[in-house]
Amino acid sequence: MQIKKNLRVSFVISVVLIIVVFSCNNGEIKETEDKTNSVITYADNISFILFKNCTPCHRPNQAGPFNLLTYTDAKRNAKKIKFVTQTHYMPPWPADAAYTHFVDERILSADEIEQIKTWVDNGCLAGDTTKVKAPTFYEGSFFGKPDVVVKLQESIPIKGNGTDHFYMVKIPFELKHDTFVRFIEFVPQQRKLAHHVNGHLLNYEDGKKKDVFKGISYYKDIPGGDKDVYKLMGLLNDDGTYPVLTPNLVYYLPGYTPPVYPENIGGYKLNKKGSFFLKNLHYGPSAHDCLDSSTLNIFYGPKLVRPIQETQLGTFGIAPVEPALNIPANAVKTFMSRWVTPIDLSILSVNPHMHLLGKTFWAFALTPQGDTVRLIKINKWDFKWQYYYTFKHPLKIPAGSTVYAYGMYDNTDKNPYNPFHPPRDCKERNDFMSMGTTEEMFQFIFTYLRYQPGDEQIDLEKRKSF
Ligand code: HEC
Known part of the structure; x- marks a missing residue:
């Protein structure tokens, strides 16, 4: 009896409290309410995410193994889409976006990943698909008519x-x-x-x-x-x-x-x-x-x-790999390369390069004043996706700065990309043969201009249409 009464009392108190909270803080609570109850549909939410981040590759004659152009495409592959977005396997973008941002960055926000999950879990609601327009993609060129086709x-x-x-x-x-x-x-x-x-x-x-x-x-x-x-x-x-x-x-x-x-x-x-x-x-x-x-x-x-220059640290580069790139069987080992720039640079793009034993990559510069200029961090190396990452604005590295690149290699059985099971010693070679996929390389390639005042303001994201 006593317990029941208490329950009733606390129920009444809760109701009163809820009403008080609602009326005191009306706007805020309503907003969160809307979000949790809002219906996620292909037409209103999911199509935009897929068109921007997936369709560039998942359409006819592109690299993706299936199309993501229509509601039917998305629904048919819904479970897989949920899986690859939850695991961050797709869209492929190895660079750590918490470290540096680049042009054409393809990453989903936590909210977008959650929207996809909710959409799939709720049975892939279509919404009004008549208002969905798939973007038009170029045929033969992204930019327009070329002057010459070779x-x-x-x-x-x-x-x-x-x-x-x-x-x-x-x-x-x-x-x-x-x-x-x-x-x-x-x-x-x-x-x-x-x-x-x-x-x-x-x-x-x-x-x-x-x-x-x-x-x-x-x-x-x-x-x-x-x-x-x-x-x-x-x-x-x-x-x-x-x-x-x-x-x-x-x-x-x-x-x-x-x-x-x-x-x-x-x-x-x-x-x-x-x-x-x-x-x-x-x-x-x-x-x-x-x-x-x-x-x-x-x-x-x-x-x-202003012609673009390109150079590289590491294998075949202007600075050696330290220590020499020897990765014994069953070892996990980190290597580095460093170089002091004699001139002010405006870095345009960076391209880390390793092969199948690569695990992580990290590059930055330290200025003579002791400031760090972040270049790129890859927490999970993937041989398949080796982009030239272009900065949104040229990145100044003043003369006297040291550019550092670090690469970790995993030559154990635990590395699923290891071409050899059991693992074999991987020895440094600085000849043509090092380019074979089952050999290893360590390169930090970058493109740059000689720095000019105002370079930081140049917008490299703006593409000119032809
Ligand atoms: C840069 C090109 C590219 C982008 C962007 C891209 N994909 Fe992919 N996707 C591929 C390629 C290539 C494969 C096949 C090879 C692989 O699995 O790495 C693939 C594989 C997949 C697979 C696995 C298929 C299977 O059966 O194993 C799924 C699912 C997928 N992509 C979904 C997506 C989704 C969802 C997005 C956007 C959020 C996306 N992809 C963005 C190129 C891309």
Whole structure:
């Protein structure tokens, strides 16, 4: 009896309290009420999240294994979508956004992840799908009509044997006269297979090369393979010397679009005779034999004002790996590389590079005044997603600063990407063979300009449309 009475009393008190709280604090409580009760639908909430963060890759002819363009697409894959967003597996963005932000950053907020979960748990409500408009995506170019489209000399065969394929490819050209290029866009034909491209430009000076088209046009890159690729592919000048090389101006990863800098930044000179040299064209495993005829879109530009420079610390770089990159079997080991800049730099983009044993990556600069300039942190390295991360504004690193890069490697059985079970010793090599995926590299690559006052204000996120 006594207990019942007490209960009743406390019930009455609670009701009174609730009423008091409601009336005192009406606005605030109402707002939270609305949110918990609000219905999450595809039309009103989920479509926007997917279009921005997933559809760039999950649409026809792109890297994603299924489309996310319609309500039906989303509903059909709902459970998987919930799983990959809860686990932060998708969208792929290895850089730690709590450390530094970049252009085209693709990460979901905690709230967006929660909305997806609620949506799936509540049975994927559609809402009024007639008002949903999927964004229109470009066909063949992100930017518009290119000035020139350069094709591969011959299609590249991809064997359907379920393994990765690495090719070196040359794409020679002969123009009427020397010209300037604003940027180059790689357009893969086999979008589901093209995984990563890193290519240079070779410029032949006047009279140094008769026939740019001579020599084999592609070379299957086997670790430890032939070292005389330049000769085999007919890339050398006629007198056997090396042509002028501009590194890494063709770049591609699924979901990547080349950064378009303001008018006076970047660009390249193209001599009338030259060749693009895709040093690293990487296709993922295919289930059936097929051919690839990817293309390059060339966009001409004004005369160079501030050309972009690129350099790297670590393997093949301006500063060595410390200690030497030897990773004994069953060891987890951290390496570093450091370099003091003699000039004021405006850093545009950074590109950490390791292979399958990579675990974490961290780079920053320490100024002579003792300030830290954050560059990039990757807490969970993924060989598959090696972006050039472009800062939203050029990042100043004053002369006398030390740039530090740290990389941790896991050569144990616990590393699921370890190519060897049981693990094998991985020894440093500073030759061509270190580029084989099952060997290791440690590189911190970055692009920069010589600093000029006002660089910090330049908005690198603004893309010019062509
Ligand atoms: C940069 C390109 C890219 C973006 C952006 C992207 N994906 Fe993916 N997604 C892929 C690729 C490539 C794969 C297949 C390879 C893999 O699993 O890594 C994949 C795999 C998946 C899978 C696993 C499929 C399976 O059956 O194993 C799901 C689910 C998925 N993505 C959902 C999403 C969602 C949801 C988003 C947005 C929140 C998203 N993806 C954003 C490229 C992307």
